[in-house]
Amino acid sequence: MKNDLTCGVVRDLLPSYVEGLTSPESNTAVERHLSGCSDCAQLRTALAGAPEQAAPEDAKEVDYLKKVKRRGWRRVAAAVAVTVLVLTLGIAAKLFLIGEPAHWDYWENxxxxxxxxxxxxxxxxxxxxxxxxxxxxxxxxxxxxxxxxxxxxxxxxxxxxxxxxxxxxxxxxxxxxxxxxxxxxxxxxxxSPQIDRIYQAQTPYVGDAPAVGRVLNALRFDTCGSYTLELHTSSAPYRLTLNFSVPQTSGKMGDSEKGLYQDMAAVLAIVGNLDEIECAFRDENGQPWSRVLTVEELNRDLPRIVADYNERFSHSKSCPLYDDVKDYAGSCADLEQLYDAMWWTGEGGIYAEAE
Structure with missing residues (x-):
């Protein structure tokens, strides 16, 4: 191709030439013209430098995107921090301010x-x-x-x-x-908490060993040592025997022996069809001895027991007198007063000498 391209034609071709879109022959013709035309060469230089001039605008856009991204991370971090703070405050409020309903156990807390x-x-x-x-x-x-x-x-x-x-x-x-x-x-x-526990554990049948065990656990028989249960339920009178393994000497147990009558009376009252209860021991020489309390015996002595208690504590509410010890299982108050009265029975000697 001859160098006969006019400036107008070259200027029309320059954008495509700069982008590399023209054919080799056109490139040769354009370059021949540019070598002899300073105006067109200057225009070519300007077109070739346009992307460099646009770079600052691109950089601004990239900087803006970076700033947006940084702000996004800061917002996420702030949201996480706020969430952690709210959870921490909530847990602290639950533990130190709100708490939980108190389920009290007198014996533990x-x-x-x-x-x-x-x-x-x-x-x-x-x-x-x-x-x-x-x-x-x-x-x-x-x-x-x-x-x-x-x-x-x-x-x-x-x-x-x-x-x-x-x-x-x-x-x-x-x-x-x-x-x-x-x-x-x-x-x-x-x-007392003990009487409430005994009352809640009451059972109508002595043959229900687990229920009887709960009654005994609510009492204080274990202060005399460990024991095993023996139930006689094949025929009346129905008897419950506690066989103690720790040697004890009759008459030398002090308050523990007096407390036996409290506990035995409570068992007779609270176990519906129980007729007799026995606490069986052996002394240091292996000789057996026991304390036995029956419903018949206790019913016979109730007038004396109640009268003695009411005389001792005349300033308090009088203990009611029932014909049958089983009637004291009708309320915690009655059972409480019978239990207290039995302590003074042991103190006064009504059963203290029984064998």
């Missing part, structure tokens, strides 16, 4: 004492021997004469650092007072 020193008022003092437990949100509800005291168990903090607490309850129109699921006062009688 919360302790309390009840006082009726003020007429018509029951004063309850709650305390715990565990330093890692506190209580809050105390509530006293009275529904139809049944009062329930409840609280929530939390971890100690500067907000609630102790478990010591007092409640003063008016007894006007009140029939029962409960702490959580334990009865502690009924009809003018303070109920």
């Amino acid at each position: 919360l302790l309390w004492t009840a006082h009726t020193n003020v007429p018509g008022q029951l004063d309850l003092h709650f305390y715990s021997e565990w330093s890692d437990i506190a209580y809050s949100h105390w509530m006293v509800e009275n529904k139809n004469g049944i009062v329930r005291v409840s609280a929530r168990q939390i971890l100690p903090s500067f907000l609630h650092d102790v478990s010591d607490h007092w409640e003063h309850i008016s007894l006007d129109g009140v029939r029962e007072v409960w702490v959580a699921d334990q009865l502690i006062w009924q009809g003018g009688v303070e109920i």
Whole structure:
């Protein structure tokens, strides 16, 4: 191709030439013209440098995208931090402020004492021997004469650092007072946790060994040592025998021997068809001895037992006198008073010399 391209033709071809879209022959002709035409050569240089001039705009766009990405990561990190903080605050509030309903067990955790020193008022003092437990949100509800005291168990903090607490309850129109699921006062009688446990464990049949075992576990027979059970249920009278393995000397057991009559009377009252209970021992020489209490014997002695108790505690509510010891299983209050009266029976010697 001759060098006869005009400036107009070259300028039309230059964009395609710069992009590498023209044929080799056209390239040769354009380059021949450019070698002799400074204006067209300058235009070619300008066209070839356009991408470099656009680079700053691209860089700005890339910087903007980087900034958006950084802001996105910061927002994600902030959202995660807020979530963790909210969860931490929620857990802390649950442990130190909200807690959970207290399910008290007198024998393991919360302790309390009840006082009726003020007429018509029951004063309850709650305390715990565990330093890692506190209580809050105390509530006293009275529904139809049944009062329930409840609280929530939390971890100690500067907000609630102790478990010591007092409640003063008016007894006007009140029939029962409960702490959580334990009865502690009924009809003018303070109920011990032990009697509540015995009452809840009552069973109508001595032949139900697991149920009888729960009754015995609620009592204090184990203070005399370990024992095995022997049930006689083939014919009346139905008898329960506790065979103790630890040697004991008759008449030298002190309060443990007096306490036997409390526990035996409670078993006779709370096991519906039980007629007799025996605690069998051997002394240090292997000689057997025992204490036996029967429903017939106890029913015969009830007038004397109740009269002695009511005379001793004339300032308290009188213990009722029933014809049958089984009737004392009708309420915790009656069972509590029978149990207390049996202690003084042992003290007074009604059964102390029995063999």
